Amino acid sequence: MNILFNYLIFPGFIFTAVAGLFASYVDRKVTARVQWRKGPPLLQPLYDFVKLLGKETMVPVGASKTTFLLAPVFALTSIVIVSTIVWNTLLSPGKTFLGDLIVTVYLLTIPSIMIILSGFASKNPLASIGASREMKLILSYELPYLFAILVPIIKSNSIRLGEIVQYQWTEGPFIGSVSGIIAVIVMVLCTQAKLGLVPFDMAEAEQEIIAGPFIEYSGPPLGIFKLTKWSMLFVVPSLTVLLFFPALNFWGNILGYVILLVVVVLIRNTNPRVRIDQAVRFFWTWVTLLSLISVVLASYGL
Amino acid sequence: MKLTLKALTKSIWVFHAACSPCNNCDIEILDLLTPRYDVERFGIVLASSIRHADALLVTGFPNYKTAKKIKYLYEQMPKPGVVIAIGTCACGGNFFRDSYSFVKPLDEIIPVNAYIPGCPPKPEAMIMGVVKLIKALKAKNK
Numbered sequence: 001m002n003i004l005f006n007y008l009i010f011p012g013f014i015f016t017a018v019a020g021l022f023a024s025y026v027d028r029k030v031t032a033r034v035q036w037r038k039g040p041p042l043l044q045p046l047y048d049f050v051k052l053l054g055k056e057t058m059v060p061v062g063a064s065k066t067t068f069l070l071a072p073v074f075a076l077t078s079i080v081i082v083s084t085i086v087w088n089t090l091l092s093p094g095k096t097f098l099g100d101l102i103v104t105v106y107l108l109t110i111p112s113i114m115i116i117l118s119g120f121a122s123k124n125p126l127a128s129i130g131a132s133r134e135m136k137l138i139l140s141y142e143l144p145y146l147f148a149i150l151v152p153i154i155k156s157n158s159i160r161l162g163e164i165v166q167y168q169w170t171e172g173p174f175i176g177s178v179s180g181i182i183a184v185i186v187m188v189l190c191t192q193a194k195l196g197l198v199p200f201d202m203a204e205a206e207q208e209i210i211a212g213p214f215i216e217y218s219g220p221p222l223g224i225f226k227l228t229k230w231s232m233l234f235v236v237p238s239l240t241v242l243l244f245f246p247a248l249n250f251w252g253n254i255l256g257y258v259i260l261l262v263v264v265v266l267i268r269n270t271n272p273r274v275r276i277d278q279a280v281r282f283f284w285t286w287v288t289l290l291s292l293i294s295v296v297l298a299s300y301g302l
Numbered sequence: 303m304k305l306t307l308k309a310l311t312k313s314i315w316v317f318h319a320a321c322s323p324c325n326n327c328d329i330e331i332l333d334l335l336t337p338r339y340d341v342e343r344f345g346i347v348l349a350s351s352i353r354h355a356d357a358l359l360v361t362g363f364p365n366y367k368t369a370k371k372i373k374y375l376y377e378q379m380p381k382p383g384v385v386i387a388i389g390t391c392a393c394g395g396n397f398f399r400d401s402y403s404f405v406k407p408l409d410e411i412i413p414v415n416a417y418i419p420g421c422p423p424k425p426e427a428m429i430m431g432v433v434k435l436i437k438a439l440k441a442k443n444k
Binding site: 028032035036037038039040041043044046047048050051053054055056057058206207210211214215216217218219222 | 310340354378
């Protein structure tokens with residue numbers, strides 16, 4: 001019963017969805033204010049989602065129907081599980097299992113993989129281009145992301161999320177050290193790519209390939225994909241909060257998350273989109289170099 | 303059904319189908335997204351794929367090249383969805399009515415829910431047209 005409550009209501013599905021809707025609202029509102037507009041009302045993401053649930057579902061002729069319709073469900077499920085693990089750890093770090101950091105990192109790539117699968121399953125040439133771009137993007141950002149995650153592992157000498165949090169509660173957050181700052185910068189850059197936001201939104205570049213992998217989606221599956229995207233906007237930065245600056249209580253963590261969210265949104269609004277080859281070069285040279293420096297510094301205890 | 307209809311009127315994603323216009327109406331449509339009018343306040347955003355759209359904005363008159371395509375587009379739009387004819391050309395052909403390439407008026411090809419005349423219509427006129435359409439939809443589904 002408690003597990004069901006955890007996965008479905010409090011740090012699980014309902015909480016993640018509500019927080020994701022709110023994060024999406026903040027994103028759109030800040031974007032509007034940056035562009036000197038007024039922006040949508042508070043309930044706008046909810047209206048969008050409910051509207052999509054009421055629309056007709058279309059499956060293109062020749063598409064793989066099962067993959068096409070199940071991909072959004074798997075993406076949403078994995079992100080809900082990640083959210084449950086991350087926020088349960090932030091609330092009560094004593095009750096975690098060994099190796100949950102590895103599980104989290106694996107589950108965080110599932111939505112991207114589902115986006116790739118759905119793009120190829122829809123039998124649309126533009127969706128295939130978007131899916132292949134997403135694949136190249138995963139190959140480029142995963143390596144620095146993992147290196148950045150190595151920093152808290154080296155510092156706390158544990159792969160258990162709860163121990164990482166407890167270590168920081170007693171010894172001070174990792175962002176206070178040189179390697180921690182560098183790793184957070186790398187994490188923010190990778191977050192931008194993981195969430196598919198500008199400057200790394202070439203997978204669903206609206207102006208050139210319409211909507212990338214989502215081009216053929218309509219109705220409820222599109223709504224679930226949108227909800228997944230919005231939940232990722234909540235979950236991926238909160239993992240960074242957990243690894244580098246967890247606060248002692250719930251509202252402190254939310255505050256840390258909101259600060260990170262505003263940084264992400266401001267990066268999104270002040271940059272142009274880069275090409276996929278530029279993105280791969282950027283991640284494989286500068287960001288990987290930065291993350292390697294942070295790992296080396298962390299292993300020397302800095 | 304009632305709830306999704308209410309949500310639909312609060313979040314209209316429009317797809318902009320240029321059906322051989324002179325681009326004047328299109329520029330006026332883009333004006334709606336600028337800070338002065340900012341229709342995102344009402345949840346109206348420009349969708350890039352027809353599969354995401356709730357409203358099809360048609361500008362220009364249907365000729366031999368575009369008449370078939372506008373029909374395909376309408377069939378691809380997930381229902382419930384509406385069609386809005388923007389500009390005098392889309393409403394009835396304007397002075398292209400006697401042109402050699404004119405096929406037939408738009409509302410004989412696809413069902414049109416709202417007509418916004420003008421050459422080009424002002425952004426205020428378009429907002430008013432959308433408001434009237436929403437009111438009519440609400441009254442019909444009461």
